[in-house]
Amino acid sequence: MNTNKLFVLALTLLMSVASFAQKGSVTKADAYLIKNDYANAKAEIDVAITIEKNAVKSKTWFVRGKIYQAIATSTEDAVTALDAEALDKAIIAYNKVLEMDKETSPNHLIATTNLDGMWGNYINSGGTEYGEGNFESALISFENALKVKPADSVTLLYAGVAAQQAEITDKTLTYYYQMLENEDASTDVLSTLIYLERSEKKNNEKALELVRKAKELYPTETKFGQEEISLLLAMEKVEEAKVKLEVAISEEPDNANLHLNLGVLYDNLGSVKMEEGKKDEARESYSKAKESYLNAVRIDPDNYVGNFNTGVIYVNLAKEYYDEVRDMDLKSYDKYGPAKLAKADKILKEGLPYMEKATSIQPDDIGGLKALQQMYTQLKMMDKAEAILDKVDALEAGQ
16 A cells, blocks of 8 residues: 555645634635624634735625624624624725725625715614704714714714714814814804803813904804904903904994994903093093993894993993092082082983883893892982882892
8 A cells, every 4th residue: 555645645634624624714704694693704704804815805805894884783782792893894894895996896886885874874873863862872873974984074063963962072072173174164163163162161262263263264254253352352352352343343333243342342441440540541441332332222222231231331430420429528528529429410310211221121130120220229219219129129039
């Protein structure tokens, strides 16, 4: 007997058996997938992708994409538990197919369709969850959709809105900033970014940067100009705000809010000057504030803030004279007091109709009612003062 031939035959059989037992068959992985045997399909394809001759073939990546898509989108917990990163792996695999195959190839077309299908399913799921008020679940679905299409403006918007509703500020900022970077940010998205930076993050500098970017992108949108002025005032950049307001008013002379903002600027400046003891400068600022407030009320007679602020500015103008009288000695009072009181009362009476108008616009506003009551008291209109005080007591008791 030729022992050499027997040895060769035995070695060949052993190699055949070893080859048969070895995992890593793309064909077997696909067969397991057809049978819904996801565990074995996953095991086969995980080995197959590590074999060089398989890794260079688009078919391997295509089958891998199908297997991991099935795992990621399964409704059975036991299946999704096979791999927590199934969605990411499916997307990577399908994108690999798109890189390797021509656009007209069957696998390229199916991979594109499957990616679109996964994206659509996550968008639909997120929409349903959002409609049911499950904002955090909706956010997860939209984030999964973003894994499929990371730069899609619709998906970024949905994710941002869901995060905002779920009160997850950092994620809202992340998705909206990405929209801004992609040049897809609407005026509403920019307004939200500005609000979050200003109110939630307390970052006025960043908010101001966003406002100015918004003005570049939407030059005809007036609200961003007004927001810029508001921020400048909040940041105590008075001179810069004044210049911008005056320019804005020259362009929109009938915009009541612009006149109100200019009035607030001069009003605040007057208070600062008064605290510094610079009465002449304070009086000048208060007069300019009054002029701006009156312009606002002329344009919009039923504007509560305009009427209220106009009433208050008259109070401030009268207060200077009331304070002088209060600080007089008896001799000075006898000589100057009555005249100064008369002057103060005259100024206060001029402001009375505006405060009365404000309280007629918002009759239950306690702040406005208390201001009116104090004016009535100062002018010795005690019946009216008591009536207002009774109304305030009733409102406060009902709170």
